Amino acid sequence: MLITRGLFLAAMFLAATSGLSAQAVITWGTPTAVATPADIVTTGTFHAAGSGFNADRTVGGVTFQTAPTLITYGGNRIGYTPGTFSSGTAAYNDIMNRGYFTAVGGSANVTLGGLTIGDQYRVQVWIPAWDANFATRLSGTTSVDMGNTITFPTYVIGTFTAAATSEFFSYQGYGGAARGLVGAVSVYNVSAIPEPSVYAALAGAAVLAAALWRRRGLRGV
Secondary structure (H helix, E strand, O other): OOOHHHHHHHHHEEEEHHOEEOOOOOOOOOOOOOHHHOOOOOOEEEEEEEEEOOEEEOOOEEEOOOOOOEEEEEEEEOOOOOOOOOOOOOOHHHHHHOOOOOOOOOEEEEEEEOOOOOOOOEEEEEOOOOOHHEEEEOOOOOOOOOOOOOOEEEEEEEEOOOOOOOOEEEEEEEEOOOEEEEEOOOEEEEOEEEEEEHHHHOOOHHHHHHHHHHHHHHOOO
């Protein structure tokens, strides 16, 4: 057990200090059809957000950058006629109908940078509306199939604990689809924040320590 723990900690250290990117151990939720900007989950501390659109777009208070410094897209940006999904919000439509695609039969990575080792993160991934050739599978240590997005985009939420400062997940086609497709991505740090009771306990301990220090000081007079 001690050897296994030691090797794990050594691997984390090497990944963090050598700049290597680890494959994220993501627990994926259930894919959901995109509806409105209310789909965007913003709880936690904002880390980064990006999209395949060719300009920054702000939706629901979140700015999805076309070239985010902390999210790197592998694959090729869609450069031709986008999908036709309409949510009633122009900026949301822009990022829901654009993305990056893989080579035929291949896969590509989305890399998340600037992570704090040991912190927990939530990643939300949107797959644009396109056609049957882009049925997409997202893979980490586990995978999730996003379905056929020919008529509407989908999104999924996953969580992971950072084991390195840079981690990635992969996307590819499945079920006979020629290519994988990925669009907008947002990342939030959702590491636990102490409950109010914890703060109260800390404050009480501080008061007690101050009282003991004062009593000790008076005795020394």
